Amino acid sequence: MSSSSAQSIPPGKIILTYDDYCAIPNDCNRYEVLEGELNVTPAPSIKHQILSGNLFTTLSRYINERALGRLLYAPVDLILERTSVLQPDLLFVSSARQNIITERAVEGAPDLVIEILSPSTSRIDHTTKAQIYAKHGVRHYWLFDPDQRNVEAYELVGDHYQLAVKAENDDAFNPSLFPGLSISLGDLWS
Numbered sequence: 001m002s003s004s005s006a007q008s009i010p011p012g013k014i015i016l017t018y019d020d021y022c023a024i025p026n027d028c029n030r031y032e033v034l035e036g037e038l039n040v041t042p043a044p045s046i047k048h049q050i051l052s053g054n055l056f057t058t059l060s061r062y063i064n065e066r067a068l069g070r071l072l073y074a075p076v077d078l079i080l081e082r083t084s085v086l087q088p089d090l091l092f093v094s095s096a097r098q099n100i101i102t103e104r105a106v107e108g109a110p111d112l113v114i115e116i117l118s119p120s121t122s123r124i125d126h127t128t129k130a131q132i133y134a135k136h137g138v139r140h141y142w143l144f145d146p147d148q149r150n151v152e153a154y155e156l157v158g159d160h161y162q163l164a165v166k167a168e169n170d171d172a173f174n175p176s177l178f179p180g181l182s183i184s185l186g187d188l189w190s
Helices: 018-022 046-065 095-100 122-126 128-135
Strands: 030-034 037-041 069-073 078-081 084-086 090-094 112-116 140-145 150-157 160-168
Touching: 018 030, 030 128, 046 069, 046 090, 046 112, 069 095, 078 128, 084 128, 090 095, 122 128, 122 140, 128 140, 128 160
Parallel strands: 112 140
Antiparallel strands: 030 037, 030 084, 069 090, 078 084, 090 112, 140 150, 150 160
């Protein structure tokens, strides 16, 4: 075989981009590209979806009544860089930053990202995604755990997240991002 007709595989790790992500067929799985690596998760559980719907209803009412911005829910692409395309469960973009919402995706750091944990995503949501969101300047990051019935609200301090509020079971959750908002967690779980 001559060297001109030989094919080779380039050395190193394959880095995926937004274009590669767009070429993935729709097979009902949830795909994300986390710093160039493909991450696949199954469809969310019923508990997850109930929590997501209840949380969206509660937050959107508060946000819309005050014209604070736009709350979006999955599936929506969040493009933080060519090699980081995520699909958070919910995200909020303030009115002052609406220019990052484009026809194809949210392109830039939203003010808030909310992830709802499941056994298959908990580690990634606590580590990899948290690092990516912090690196790109997402100021608020909330993690809801429907199995443990708790929420952890983190705020960006420098280049990392610091726990600002933790609430559980039927506690009231009072996030600093939305002054005056008090969410009874018991209303979200079922």
